[in-house]
Amino acid sequence: MKSTVEQLSPTRVRINVEVPFAELKSDFDKAYKALAQQIRLPGFRPGKAPARLLEARVGRGAVLEQVVNDALPSRYSEAVTSAGVKAIGQPEIEVTKIEDGELLEFTAEVDVRPEIELPDFSSINVEVDPIEITDEAIEEQLLSLRQRFGTLTGVDRAVEDGDFVSIDLSATVDGENVAEATASGLSHEVGSGQLIEGLDEAIIGLKAGESKDFTSTLVAGEYAGKEAVVTVTVQTVKERELPAEDDEFAQLASEFDTLEELKADLRERVARVRKVEQAGQIRDKVLEQLLETVEVPLPEAVVKAEVDAALHDAVHGLDHDEEALNKLLEEQGSSREEFDKDAQEAAERSVKTQLLLDSIADAGNVTVGQDELTERILFQAQRYGMAPEQFIQQIQQANQLGAVFADVRRGKALASVVESAGVKDTSGAVVDTAELFGSSEEKTGGGVFVPAERKKKKKQGWVGVLPKIDGVGFSFWSEGGRHWHSGPPLLRYCLCQ
Template identity: 65%
Template sequence: MKSTVEQLSPTRVRLSVEVPFDELEPDFDRAYKQLAQQINIPGFRRGKAPAKLIEARVGRDAVLSQVVNDALPGKYSEAVTEGGVKALGQPEIDVTKLEYGETFEFTAEVDVRPEIALPAYGDVAVTVDALTVTDEDVEEQLKGLRERFGTLKGVERAVENGDFVTIDLSATVNGEDVEDAKTTGLSHEVGNGQLIDGLDEALVGVKSGETKEFTTTLLAGADAGQEAVVSVTVGSVKERELPEVDDEFAQLASEFDTVDELKADLRERVEQSKKMNQASEIRDNVLEKLLELTEIPVPEKVVQAQADEQIHEVVHQLNHDDDLLAKALEAQGTTREEFESQARESAEKQVRVQLLLDAIADAEDVSVDQGELQEHILFQAQRYGMNPGEFIQQVQQANQLPSLFQEVRRGKGLANVVLEAEVTDSDGNAVDTKAIFEPEGDEADDAEADAAAESDADAESK
């Protein structure tokens, strides 16, 4: 077999392939065996008819077409390997010569990973928020701990922000009841904003047994996008009593004997959390800077395929109901055209990130061993709140192991850039990235790779 590669653009090539007829002999043998099992020829048992009779029955051209269709995927893959083509997506194949006994020829156009000129990593300079832990941060953590151990007490007054209430809800659209908006005895913390838009504002000042009406735009259900009149009736009203901050509380809420010890531990926890946030910010900012500094041609068909997939996922969730989609988009203040444009921008960003990180991983000759892949799988299982065994089973069934492998490889490549980038905080101080991303111990290295891979995945979704 002979093949040549023609560069059509930075992101697309054409493979021209010539296959000698004798190389198809194994495919012919396979085709005749399959056809012999499918047709009956008098005087021969099924599967035993000779090739000449089968050919006479179905036609030489039909046999040749089946042989070519069966052989094409393998010959295409062979040409891709021989040509060192980094193919993306599905090829467009055109058979240019097909005659019995003659050389079989075809062309295949396919998108490919472009050559990317990477900037010097030392030229990547970013700024992140300074890492500071204030007394207010510690008090906020202490307040959260007190709320966990707080108690609810009924009150005889109007609802205030932060109260816990039981409510009955109903709604109408154009005077008609909205069935899926009715509920009774619903518990709600006023001010958390987790229910209907405008509800918390309406509840403040209402007493037990009173009813308040307000208007809002429904975001889900058959009436999504419609303006509704919502009626809310308050049942019970309770406020949360917080325990006093003393040594007794410290012993109740922690392993410490004194409030001072508890506060010192909370300060350490806040600092550790802010360090993790800063590490994530460093990776995100370095990646954004790399995208800014690097020219990355994007393969059009790959981008469009990803955009179509994003759109399909949303439409599928709405049972492919175009009217329901239009209402949902209207409720969000956007249009179908803007929605599809945003999907296109998101897909292009994802593709650019993937191409950039793959180029870095190649340049750094990044490898991923079995242990790193397993650590990443466990990390992802925890991230999605799944049993590791069930997560692995789903990954294998969906053939997602190669994708997870790529996530780890891309994350490790990005980590290499981060270590060489110039990072300063908002106070103008240099940030020691090695102290953050190269702590002592193998477990820390594994965690770094997982966190970098997570940053990669998050960046692609933005």
């Protein structure tokens, strides 16, 4: 087989391939064998009919068509490999010549990864926010922990900010009832602002059984964007009683015996979280500067595929009805033009980022070990609340294992850039990125979820410590299948893409 490559653009090539018929013998044998299983000829057992009789039955053209269709994918892959073409996306293949018994010729146009001129990474300089740990932040964490152990108690008084209420809602627009804005028995935390605008202000001061009308602009449905008269009726009022800040609470909520020990631990946790947040800011700013300074030609077909995927995701829950999508966008105060523009910009940025980080990984000979890939899979499974084996099965069925591998490799590539970049905080202090991101061996681009080590038994459960989740340790108390975390929410590892 012979092949040549024509460079059509920085991101696209045409591969010309010539395959002598002598190299297609195995493909012909396979085609004849398949036909013999499908066609019954008198005097021959199934699968034993000779090739010449099979050709006489179906015609030489049908045999050639089958052979060519079967041969093209493997011959294309062979040509790509032998030429060292870094193909991305699906090829457009065209058979240009078939000389029966002599030669098969075809061309394949495909997008390729462009050559990218990388800068000196030490020339990259970014400025980030300093790490600040205030007493207010510690108290906020302690309050959050107390709220998790708080109890709701019914009260016979008017609603106050912070109460928990059960309410009924109804609404009218120009005297017409709005069905989608009618609900009964809704639970709501007053002051959270999670339901209708103006609701919290209207509820405060009402007692159980009392109602009040207020106006609000509807944001969805048939009357989206219109002002409605909303009626709220309070059914029940409850307040949250928080446990006292004392040693008994520390023992209940953590592995510590005193409140001071718990507060000291919360301070350490806040410090670690602030470091993770700063690391994420460094990552984002370094990547942003790379994208602004490095020229990356974009393969049109790959970008289009990303845009098409975004549209598919948007209409998937709408029975793939684009008119329904257009209507929904209008109800949300947007338009299809804005959606298409945003999708195009997001696709271009995504493709540019991937191509750039892949080039950096190639230049640095970045590799991904089995342990690193396993860590990312475990981390992603934990993020989605799935068992690792279930998550692995899903990504294998979706043929996404290669994408996970690529993400880990890109995360390591970006970490290597961060290591070389100059980083200061806004006060002018140099930030030690090695301390934030760890050694090169640790920059896997994914977190690791390590099973908890049991430390000591407390009351009816176990106090445990998660040695490292995204580089941050977390303690918890497990009782009867319930897990109380004394640390902040789990955070994405700072190099995840």
